[in-house]
Amino acid sequence: MAELYVEGWSPEYGAAVDLSDERVAASPIDTSVEVDGLWSPMNGHDDDIETVAFVDGIRRIDARLTLDDPVAGPVAGICGSFAVGATIWDRKARRSVYAHQQVHRMAVLASGSHIDFPIVGQALDYRAESVATDDPAALLAHFHGAMRRAEAALSARLAASGTFVIADGPINELRAQPIVGYIKSHRVTYLGSDLMPVIGRVRAGQRTPIFLIDGAQFARYSWYVRLADLAGGHSWTGIVRCEAPTALGIDAAARLADRTAALLPLTASEPHIDPRAPQNLVPIAALERHLRRRLGDQALVYRSLQAAVAESRATLPAAEFATESASEIR
Amino acid sequence: MSEQQAVGRVLGTQHTSTQEFRVVLDDDNYLQLDDLVVVRTQVPKAGEVRTYGVVTESEGIFEGASFESDTFRIAEDGILPAEKVRSAQVAVTRVDPELWVAADPGETVYRASGDERSKALYVDEMGRPLPVGIGRDTKPMFADLDFFDGRKGGHMSISGISGVATKTSFALFFLRMLSARPEILGEGAANLRILVFNVKGEDLLWLDKPNRFLDDEARDAWATLGVDPVPFPSVSFWAPPRRRSGDVVVPDTGGRQEGVDAFTWTPREFIDEGLLRFLFTDASDSRNQLSFVEERVRTQLNRWAVDVAGQPGAVVLREPPPGGWPRSELATVASGERVIMSLADLVDALEEFLEPVDGDEPDRAWSGRTQAGTISAFMRRLYAAQSRLGHLIRAGDSRRIDRRQAQITVVGIQSLHDLAQRFVVGAMLQETFEEKEQTGQRLPLSVVVLDELNKYAPREGQSPLKEMLIDIAQRGRSLGVLLVGAQQTASRVAPEVIENAAIRVTGRLDAAEAQRPEYGWMLPSTRARARLLKPGTMVLSQPAIPVPLVVTFPFPSWATRREEVADEGDTFDGI
Numbered sequence: 013m014a015e016l017y018v019e020g021w022s023p024e025y026g027a028a029v030d031l032s033d034e035r036v037a038a039s040p041i042d043t044s045v046e047v048d049g050l051w052s053p054m055n056g057h058d059d060d061i062e063t064v065a066f067v068d069g070i071r072r073i074d075a076r077l078t079l080d081d082p083v084a085g086p087v088a089g090i091c092g093s094f095a096v097g098a099t100i101w102d103r104k105a106r107r108s109v110y111a112h113q114q115v116h117r118m119a120v121l122a123s124g125s126h127i128d129f130p131i132v133g134q135a136l137d138y139r140a141e142s143v144a145t146d147d148p149a150a151l152l153a154h155f156h157g158a159m160r161r162a163e164a165a166l167s168a169r170l171a172a173s174g175t176f177v178i179a180d181g182p183i184n185e186l187r188a189q190p191i192v193g194y195i196k197s198h199r200v201t202y203l204g205s206d207l208m209p210v211i212g213r214v215r216a217g218q219r220t221p222i223f224l225i226d227g228a229q230f231a232r233y234s235w236y237v238r239l240a241d242l243a244g245g246h247s248w249t250g251i252v253r254c255e256a257p258t259a260l261g262i263d264a265a266a267r268l269a270d271r272t273a274a275l276l277p278l279t280a281s282e283p284h285i286d287p288r289a290p291q292n293l294v295p296i297a298a299l300e301r302h303l304r305r306r307l308g309d310q311a312l313v314y315r316s317l318q319a320a321v322a323e324s325r326a327t328l329p330a331a332e333f334a335t336e337s338a339s340e341i342r
Numbered sequence: 343m344s345e346q347q348a349v350g351r352v353l354g355t356q357h358t359s360t361q362e363f364r365v366v367l368d369d370d371n372y373l374q375l376d377d378l379v380v381v382r383t384q385v386p387k388a389g390e391v392r393t394y395g396v397v398t399e400s401e402g403i404f405e406g407a408s409f410e411s412d413t414f415r416i417a418e419d420g421i422l423p424a425e426k427v428r429s430a431q432v433a434v435t436r437v438d439p440e441l442w443v444a445a446d447p448g449e450t451v452y453r454a455s456g457d458e459r460s461k462a463l464y465v466d467e468m469g470r471p472l473p474v475g476i477g478r479d480t481k482p483m484f485a486d487l488d489f490f491d492g493r494k495g496g497h498m499s500i501s502g503i504s505g506v507a508t509k510t511s512f513a514l515f516f517l518r519m520l521s522a523r524p525e526i527l528g529e530g531a532a533n534l535r536i537l538v539f540n541v542k543g544e545d546l547l548w549l550d551k552p553n554r555f556l557d558d559e560a561r562d563a564w565a566t567l568g569v570d571p572v573p574f575p576s577v578s579f580w581a582p583p584r585r586r587s588g589d590v591v592v593p594d595t596g597g598r599q600e601g602v603d604a605f606t607w608t609p610r611e612f613i614d615e616g617l618l619r620f621l622f623t624d625a626s627d628s629r630n631q632l633s634f635v636e637e638r639v640r641t642q643l644n645r646w647a648v649d650v651a652g653q654p655g656a657v658v659l660r661e662p663p664p665g666g667w668p669r670s671e672l673a674t675v676a677s678g679e680r681v682i683m684s685l686a687d688l689v690d691a692l693e694e695f696l697e698p699v700d701g702d703e704p705d706r707a708w709s710g711r712t713q714a715g716t717i718s719a720f721m722r723r724l725y726a727a728q729s730r731l732g733h734l735i736r737a738g739d740s741r742r743i744d745r746r747q748a749q750i751t752v753v754g755i756q757s758l759h760d761l762a763q764r765f766v767v768g769a770m771l772q773e774t775f776e777e778k779e780q781t782g783q784r785l786p787l788s789v790v791v792l793d794e795l796n797k798y799a800p801r802e803g804q805s806p807l808k809e810m811l812i813d814i815a816q817r818g819r820s821l822g823v824l825l826v827g828a829q830q831t832a833s834r835v836a837p838e839v840i841e842n843a844a845i846r847v848t849g850r851l852d853a854a855e856a857q858r859p860e861y862g863w864m865l866p867s868t869r870a871r872a873r874l875l876k877p878g879t880m881v882l883s884q885p886a887i888p889v890p891l892v893v894t895f896p897f898p899s900w901a902t903r904r905e906e907v908a909d910e911g912d913t914f915d916g917i
């Protein structure tokens with residue numbers, strides 16, 4: 013009978029897996045979808061949209077697991093929690109609120125192992141899943157993917173109700189919905205040397221013309237926006253990239269692009285407050301802090317997990333061990 | 343248990359304690375300073391425990407704002423989501439049953455009303471709760487009379503900046519409550535006597551007149567306190583005689599003449615009661631040997647004075663036979679013999695003994711072995727007294743203040759010089775106290791209201807008046823002599839007097855004064871607020887309740903100025 017253990021090692025140990033969403037593979041680029049020929053910075057336009065939703069998610073590895081299978085040997089696993097939610101910016105009321113927060117907890121095991129994960133506590137319900145390989149990075153990727161899917165689902169839900177959504181990270185949206193992906197870092201060079209200098213000339217509140225990234229899975233419109241003119245910065249300081257679904261059509265995408273060029277600088281963070289300024293937008297940074305709190309205290313969760321897993325071993329076959337431990341945890 | 347109003351929950355991010363806790367308020371409710379709350383906590387093995395408390399501070403914050411500039415991002419730009427959290431700090435006043443455990447975090451906090459309010463204020467445990475003001479919830483606040491009338495404690499001390507602290511107004515309000523609710527005061531209400539000194543203006547000379555500015559709001563407040571908004575029913579007014587008015591004795595008052603009696607002491611009374619000592623009440627007098635001479639002269643006067651036939655109140659000084667003069671002795675004045683009709687006559691007579699004009703040695707029987715310089719100093723003070731309060735001593739029919747005439751005796755000393763004020767206060771206090779000392783009974787109660795206590799019982803120095811006040815503060819409780827003392831700054835008053843006051847009250851205080859140890863009974867938050875108190879708002883502390891109460895008292899139903907006096911008839915009749 014295989015027994016489950018919570019590793020004493022810090023959950024973050026060995027987590028240095030690059031989960032960058034930016035697709036590294038070079039895709040064909042079309043820079044003539046909006047402006048054909050020479051580019052120059054374009055001014056943003058605030059169309060007084062009343063509501064803007066910023067969607068983001070955060071995740072945390074709660075514990076590392078080992079399933080001690082007497083036959084197959086040890087199987088790695090992780091316990092993790094993630095939360096997704098939105099900051100709804102009511103521009104008319106000049107007020108922002110958190111909304112649609114949801115917390116998910118997962119136990120992921122490698123090698124396709126399936127277990128009944130013990131019930132840890134009332135608010136700590138871990139869903140057991142598995143990945144086919146025994147690659148530790150795949151565990152994390154699976155977990156991360158679940159979070160990205162939850163984010164995308166929330167973005168889609170909000171957008172379907174007509175809300176303009178700014179989602180953290182690249183988009184996975186094919187439908188014609190008002191969703192803009194917001195990418196903080198630049199790992200891929202999309203523009204050629206002829207157009208690259210325009211980036212340096214884009215001022216805060218301006219954007220580049222839209223270009224098309226004709227990716228393997230689906231195509232996206234993209235453009236660069238400068239959030240702030242920071243003194244002493246290089247030409248890419250304060251530049252972020254945005255994405256929108258091509259299904260919108262170029263005109264609608266251009267309207268969204270104008271809107272982001274006007275609105276995003278308003279929500280940019282200050283360098284003296286946030287080291288990731290200005291790219292780490294205030295509503296998103298706040299949302300991340302808020303969601304992190306919703307995950308619960310890490311040390312408390314870790315101890316609860318340890319206790320519940322140990323209990324489940326002691327009382328095998330697993331049946332009625334949960335009640336007592338749950339009350340202890342609280 | 344009806345009308346329960348939940349206002350919030352006990353904060354859970356910091357420890358609750360038996361001293362205090364915080365309440366996070368519901369979005370649709372509020373708590374203000376001095377509000378009373380109750381929390382019910384289920385204690386394992388003990389059952390429900392109720393924690394009562396009073397709000398000492400109210401606060402608000404944007405939760406989620408980490409930098410001050412976040413305020414703009416939240417409130418102006420609206421890009422930063424945040425939770426507005428309002429909370430209140432509560433000082434625990436009581437735990438019932440007395441099981442000293444902290445309130446549970448997360449428990450619902452209710453506004454204490456009805457019985458719960460009484461419990462929070464310990465009214466259910468008070469022997470005789472007398473309303474002494476109105477709380478912020480417009481309901482009466484109480485003081486336990488057991489701690490005023492001497493049963494468990496006595497005296498009241500009122501402090502505060504002059505002008506805005508309304509010390510005298512509060513003292514009178516308290517007297518009104520005391521005299522108008524005899525059913526609460528109980529046996530002490532019978533023959534209750536109150537002596538009030540009017541030291542400034544003529545504010546207290548209208549206590550028996552209705553106030554024409556009394557409005558409905560004030561009437562409601564008086565109704566809340568269970569007292570009719572009418573002036574004091576039984577008051578007698580006394581004032582010193584006007585100077586240089588010849589043989590006609592007219593009270594020296596500005597605004598009011600009718601109903602005011604002039605008071606004087608006869609030389610006989612002056613000597614009998616040893617009032618000479620109250621001419622030496624300056625704190626510096628005790629440092630030299632003046633009191634020595636004074637004592638000797640006082641004793642001699644007592645032995646030598648003989649009544650004069652046909653001249654009531656006047657005396658002549660004659661060497662007494664062994665055993666002294668019998669009290670019934672009536673002298674027929676010999677020619678050339680000095681008849682003492684006034685203080686001036688007395689001073690002249692003493693001069694002959696102490697500083698003979700022809701340069702002879704002073705009479706040792708009167709002066710003792712005192713240095714010539716001390717004698718001169720003594721005489722200098724007598725001359726000064728003669729010019730300042732000479733008019734208070736005159737022969738004739740007795741015009742001494744009769745405290746039996748009315749429940750409240752108002753003695754107007756506002757027109758007198760400091761020295762004369764101290765003399766009158768000393769004489770009256772001595773009279774009151776000795777009367778009670780002789781009977782040894784606590785009842786009937788005798789209340790003395792004295793403003794500017796720092797003048798009569800200063801922290802530094804010695805004087806017969808200060809000794810008397812300390813004596814009253816220490817022993818008066820058991821003798822039924824109760825001092826309602828007022829002063830701008832308690833730190834300037836003899837500590838014995840302040841410490842013996844069971845009930846302490848302050849109006850607005852100077853910020854520096856509020857930090858002195860004399861006000862240690864106030865909570866830090868109350869101290870901070872003491873410099874902001876509005877006129878008519880007082881902080882009251884009593885032994886029965888561990889936290890001070892903030893109370894307001896209604897606009898007086900009696901006039902405090904001539905302009906406020908309502909006509910006895912209806913002024914607006916026929917208009």
